Amino acid sequence: MNKTAQIKKNHQFIKTRKLVIVSILIGFLSAFLGISLKKITEYYEELFFHQANLNPFFYILFPVFGLSVIYFLRQYLFKKKENKGIKEVFESSNSKTKNLPSYKIPSHTINGILTVIFGGSTGIEVSTVVATATIGSVAHQKENVFRQYKTELICAGVAAGITALFSSPIAGILFALEVISRKVTRAFVISNLIAVSIAFGLLAILNEKPLFTVTITTWHLRAIPYFILLGILAGINSVYLTKSVLFFKSQFAKIETHYHKIILGSIILSISLFIFPQLYGEGYHAIKTIINTNNEIPLTLTLGLSFAGVLFLKPIVTSVTLASGGDGGVFAPSLFIGAFLGLLVASVLNTFFDTQIIPVNFMIIGMAAVLSASIHAPLTAIFLVCGLTNNYTLFFPILAACFISKYTAKMIYPNTVYTFVPSI
Incomplete structure (x- = not known):
């Protein structure tokens, strides 16, 4: 009996050791892919956007060129198969037989970059998630000992990819848990902690800076009713985004x-x-611009209509980008909508009600709230946005707004773009 127990113990030790090794490998490859995607996209998006600003004719040329190249790549290089986004990850993790094929790594990587740099109004986050999930899926197929850890290894890849993009290991693990796995196992904890640690270590070695440089010093209790209002509006806007994507x-x-x-x-x-x-590409350039601009801009009719126009059109152009063959998702659009919504709400309150609230705070809270409602993952949104700004001063207002926005959205429409199943 003791001998049998010893054999089982040794076997479990070997399995754990192999799980640790493969988690290190997945973490490094996923983080390297995520960082590379981010760097390449940032560089070429800025380059092409600058050219389009100099010559507006490129606003016409770039989208048709980018979408055409993606179409021909899918037809002749990637087996004529459409990319389904995160739904592919769900289908794989929920099935014992269906796996993410290895060509999904170059497919989503290349198509995600091409979509954004040529003006597609989405982001590379979902492309990164599927590509890094595929790294985990391919790893699980390599040895029989990993067969039972399929979901855990997929989540490890995803968590490391999100960590690489947003400099937040907690957001990486929470996204893998809230959106994909929805359960915690011993293998999940081991593989995901190792993967995000490797990813965060790589970020530290490369001295990666937060995406947004923001100075946030304080918030006031008297602003709580306005945070609640922003959370409700964020939930409504997220439903508009979701419905737009599904409709188009x-x-x-x-x-x-x-x-x-x-x-x-x-x-x-x-x-x-x-x-x-x-609206060009991810829109992070626009967010940085309004963050760095003097926050006390008086709200004029022209400015108000511009903000309203951006909020109205962003879900439509994101939806059209995805419906016409672009590769991406609702991460970057949600952050973009949230920033402009927060600034608009703050400007209206300050101009007409003399509330003296801090606009940049509302922009950051709005980003988290719309993302929370769009993907129904408030904890992910909280730590992701705090990681983006490398600042936790607004943690409690963000917490409140994220849960309010999520449940507002669920009351209006229970699905996200990830969970919606079309009726046949």
Whole structure:
């Protein structure tokens, strides 16, 4: 009996040791891929956006060129298969037989970069999530000992990828838990802690800076009612984003000739970018601009209409980008919408009600609240946005706004773009 117990103990030790080793490998590869994606996208997006600002004709040329290249790559290089985004990860982690094929790594990586740098109004986050999830999926297939750890290894890849993009290991683990795994096992804890530690270590070695440089010093208790208001508005805006994505995808699916989708999508995208250049790509450049601008800008009719126009058009151009073949998701659009919503709410309250609230605080809280409501993952949104700014001063207002926005959104519409299943 003792001998049997010893054999089992040795076998478990070997399994744990192999799990640790593969988690280190997944963490490094996923983080390296995530950082590379972020750096390449930032560099070329800035380059092409600058050229489009100098010559507005490029607002017409870039979207049709980018979507066309993605289409031909899918047709002739990536087995003529559409990318389904995070739903692919759900399908794989919930199935014993369905795995993420290795070509998903270059497919999502290349298509995600091309979508954003040529003006597609989305972000590389979902492309990174699927590509890094595929790293975990491929690893689990390599040895029989990993067969039972499929979901855990997929989550390890995802957690490391999110950590690399947003400099927040906690957000990486929470996203893997809240959105993908939804359960905690011993293997999940071991693999994900190791993967995000490797990813965060790589960020430290490369001296990666937070995405947004923000100075946040304080917040006031008298602003709590306005945080609640912002949370409710964020929930409503997130539902508008979700419904827009689902609506345009269903409408574009009725168009049989794919190149007609590209032409129609490019027309809508080009016109929108020409009117509001802030909608180009991820939109982080626009967020940085309004964060760095003097926050006490008086709200004029023109400025108010501009903010309203951006908030109205962003979900539409994001939806059209995805429906016409672009690769991406709702992470970056949610952060973008939240920043502009927060600034608009703060400007209206300060201009018409003399509330004297701090606009940059509302921008940061708005980013977290809209993201929370869009993906129904408040804890992920809280730590992700705090990681983005490397500042936890607003932790409690963000916490309140994120839960309010999530439950507001769920009351209006229970699905996200990830959980919606079309009726047949």
